[in-house]
Amino acid sequence: MDLQLVISVAGLALLDTLSPATIGVTIYLLLTEKKQLLSRLSIYLITVALLYFLTGIALMLGMDMLFTAAATILQNRIISWSTFIIGMILFIMSFYYPEKKQKQLPQPKSKQKIAMVALGVTTYAIEVGTAVPYFAAIGLLSTSELAAFQWLPMLAGYNLIMVLPPLILFILHLLLGRTMQRSLEKLQMTLAKHTGSAVSWILCIVGLVLIFNSLDYL
Template sequence: MNAEMLLYVGGLAILDMLSPTLLGVTIYLMALGQRQFGSRLTVYLLTVAVLYFFLGCILMLGMEFVQNYLSSFFHNKIASWSIFIIGVLLFVVSFWIKPNSRKNNRIHSLRSTGTVGVVLMGVTTFLLEAGTALPYFGAVGLMTSKGLSWLEWLPLLISYNILMIMPPVLIYLLYTWIGSFIQYHVEKLHRKLVEHSGSMLSWVMCIAGLILIFNVLDYL
């Protein structure tokens, strides 16, 4: 492993630092309140990083096997049509979700941002972005093509995932420093998010449905 390899993998990790989903969820958790922001953000980032790490390990240990398995899976008509139907259902149902009342929104906000809710946010982020994480797949493919031993690629993979979640960490550090200065604006953002929580869920379901539909169209 040489400096050129480190430069390429580091550059791809920097590209992955610009994830709009990671940044969006970080701002959402920030808006829910300063007292539990750090713990919620920690659980969320650990969930995303651990899932990406295991995905990277699976790809590094069996890149060819995984590619062959996914290819055969999508070529299966039952599997392809099942994914397509799920995508269509998500897309259609997304148009029926309306913003809830203020009271129900408050209850939904409190429940959905507990530990389980934050973990589910992390899992959803992984599922929505893993299929289109081109920089991550590029880094794994590069390490695989160079024939690195596990002693070489494992630290690289860990470092990649740490770099990927650094922007939310920096946002948290900045917030703890000047949180009182921007508290009014954060609370205002919180009210907006609560009022439009139904609309945000609708958009997420719509986008997820379209991703599933377009990913299997060629296999139907």
């Protein structure tokens, strides 16, 4: 397996950890849940990761021909210029993406296990349409002609990396306990005020990827 491919997919997975939704829900649970924190947080994160994983499998199995055709189309000079322009637009937009001004992140009204599943589904439904790094990673895997036993672990690893920040917060919460309380509260407010920052970084990086990938065909 190509090491450069593994590094590229891992880099895109790290970019996907910038999602403020899963981190925001995790912080809320850490601040309010005491008795069943592990089980409810696990249910939420597993739901999100599993839905993304199944989406990735569906795309890999059903859309590999589409990605191959797209790679061929990108060699067309007109398409390459269009891709370059789109990349430039995304890059410029990243500097002007508005930050949200709300004081708090949305919080689940109920912390029952079924509510955690519903919250995971909601998070997935809201964010999957803007999961540009994930679709880029699937595109790389699809055009690399890997066997299923090769791309399945990479896809699973991608989704594991994607939920690492909430897991790290949970471990730190176990180790540090109450000393993390103020830090979590500050982080919650920061996420609420700067939700747009993560999106701006994604727009910037994806824009640069489109620009550099189109240069060879201009």
